[in-house]
Amino acid sequence: MAKIYNWGIIGLGKIAHKFAQDLQVVKNARLHAVASRSLEKAEAFGKTYNAAFCYGSYRELLSCPKLDVVYIATPHVSHCANAIMCLNNKIPVLCEKPFAINAAEVRRMIAASKNNNTFLMEALWTRxxxxxxxxxxxxxxxxxxxxxxxxxxxxxxxxxxxxxxxxxxxxxxxxxxxxxxxxxxxxxxxxxxxxxxxxxxxxxxxxxxxxxxxxxxxxxxxxxxxxxxxxxxxxxxxxxxxxxxxxxxxxxxxxxxxxxxxxxxxxxxxxxxxxxxxxYKYEIEEVQRCLRAKKLGSELLSHHFSxxxxxxxxxxxxxxxxxxxxxxxxxxxxxxxxxxxxxxx
Ligand SMILES: NC(=O)c1ccc[n+]([C@@H]2O[C@H](COP(=O)([O-])OP(=O)(O)OC[C@H]3O[C@@H](n4cnc5c(N)ncnc54)[C@H](OP(=O)(O)O)[C@@H]3O)[C@@H](O)[C@H]2O)c1
Known part of the structure; x- marks a missing residue:
């Protein structure tokens, strides 16, 4: 039986809603957990999209059982910290564009992906x-x-x-x-x-x-x-x-x-x-293809390109x-x- 990928989302703003809607149309994808700075917001979002786990802080998501991959949808300035937090806990990451605020931050994210042997991709969906x-x-x-x-x-x-x-x-x-x-x-x-x-x-x-x-x-x-x-x-x-x-x-x-x-x-x-x-379903499918193939990044939107x-x-x-x-x-x-x-x- 094909593996179902359990997705988590960090930061429940405008784009997170659109992404959660698209998770519903991707084969073998499921919204599993959501994390917000507000538990109330997480629970409301989780209820709308049937997420099993709702957290009132981003860090709590790290201990979520059976989590396969996290989508980061916070403002640009916190992409780097949130991505590295997940990668250091061996959780694969799809991170919104821009990947981070500057190249120094992106280099740190890529190093964290390599050091933890954990997948990382920029959510530049147009690609x-x-x-x-x-x-x-x-x-x-x-x-x-x-x-x-x-x-x-x-x-x-x-x-x-x-x-x-x-x-x-x-x-x-x-x-x-x-x-x-x-x-x-x-x-x-x-x-x-x-x-x-x-x-x-x-x-x-x-x-x-x-x-x-x-x-x-x-x-x-x-x-x-x-x-x-x-x-x-x-x-x-x-x-x-x-x-x-x-x-x-x-x-x-x-x-x-x-x-x-x-x-x-x-x-x-x-x-x-x-x-x-x-x-957004196309980038979601690409992430799942890469995870199945145990890749660190996508050839279509590589670390190098980002x-x-x-x-x-x-x-x-x-x-x-x-x-x-x-x-x-x-x-x-x-x-x-x-x-x-x-x-x-
Ligand atoms: N791919 C695309 O088509 C697309 C489209 C729009 C935006 N984006 C990207 O996605 C990211 C989020 O954009 P958005 O339009 O969804 O933004 P948004 O509606 O403002 O939502 C961002 C979320 O990040 C969290 N957050 C954490 N720290 C925050 C802070 N200090 N101030 C405000 N929010 C904070 C909040 O979630 P909690 O309250 O739940 O913690 C907030 O709801 C941006 O990097 C943007 O470039 C991509």
Whole structure:
């Protein structure tokens, strides 16, 4: 009989609900335990999704019987500590994006995974969606020739609230790490690491980047043009330009259900990939596949890739003047004194 994977969730906010809904549609997956800073909240969440164990602190989850894997859905700033806490107790981890606030934290998480011989993956769910799989497939077949440029954006209009995760600098707020990570992820997936970067951010009244614009240059004159925002809705499209044609991943491209293939001299062709869930089921299936195969990480979204991604985000942050003083203070990412964009007052 196939093994049923018993999942736990740490941090019961918005995304945790969507994830719990998707656990219900994955074969051989079950929500087993939930952990919140509030027992009342954990019990209410557990009741909604039939979790057997509900805890009023994250640490209590560590002693949960028959727990196979934990999904971490807390704000960015606590991903590293929560992941390492689980890994040190030999509990496999799927951790929300961004994997952590900076590369130093991600290196510590990867070391904990290796030292404990325990699985770890970033929950960059877009990587596992069928439209992205098809995009890679079209590129690998050479249909659009060599990819020479990527243009992608992700912007939405959030209500300003200095105490919310999105606008609170102490919680890792701002557009780049929340949504800009998706365009940066796509550029890394398709073009690799850039040789030079230009980036500008507008830092809002709560000291987080409310918009960020990025220009990334690669060998052979390849280019990525990326944009993120939490103060305005953008087209949320991704264009992949090749020497023989273009792929447009249609809005919202980070959760796409269609793409348009435009090969030079031919009629455009649409491909549709509807899915019957919130879309998180694909990353859940990947985690279970990796656990069955006793892997430390996924080949589709490896530790190495996640480290490259956060290093790239660190570099963009330094260039654009985006800082998280509490988390960055032990890294090379420290606030330059002359940076006029940045103020702690
Ligand atoms: N993959 C995706 O599509 C996607 C979408 C949205 C967000 N995310 C990622 O998921 C993470 C959580 O996002 P979210 O939108 O679910 O956030 P959220 O609604 O604010 O929930 C975060 C949860 O983390 C816990 N938490 C722990 N310390 C906290 C603190 N100091 N302040 C506030 N909450 C704290 C809380 O759970 P308890 O009260 O139960 O402890 C809270 O409900 C972020 O890293 C984000 O980037 C991913």
């Amino acid at each position: 596992f969606l069928p439209t992205i799989k098809k995009t890679l497939n079209i590129i690998e077949r050479g249909t659009i020739g060599e990819v020479i440029s990527v243009k992608a954006d992700f912007g939405f209009k959030a209500k300003f609230d200095p105490n919310s995760r999105l606008f609170d600098q102490n919680l890792g707020g701002g557009s780049l790490l929340d949504v800009g990570i998706y365009p940066v992820f796509l550029s890394l997936l398709l073009l690799g690491k850039p040789t030079s970067i230009k980036a500008v951010a507008n830092i809002g009244q709560s000291n987080v980047d409310e918009m960020c614009g990025m220009l990334l240059k690669y060998p052979k004159n390849k280019l990525a043009i990326l944009h993120s925002s939490i103060i305005t809705k953008t087209a949320t499209e991704a264009y992949i330009y090749g020497t023989k044609g273009t792929i447009r991943i249609n809005p919202r491209w980070h959760e796409p259900t269609s793409l348009t293939l435009m090969v030079d001299g031919k009629d455009p062709k649409d491909y549709f990939f509807e899915y019957d869930s919130n879309g 480290l490259d991604l956060i290093e790239l985000l660190d570099e963009i942050r330094m260039i654009a003047g985006i800082y998280y003083p509490n988390n960055d203070r032990y890294t090379k990412l420290t606030q330059p004194k002359s940076d006029s964009h940045f103020s702690l007052n």
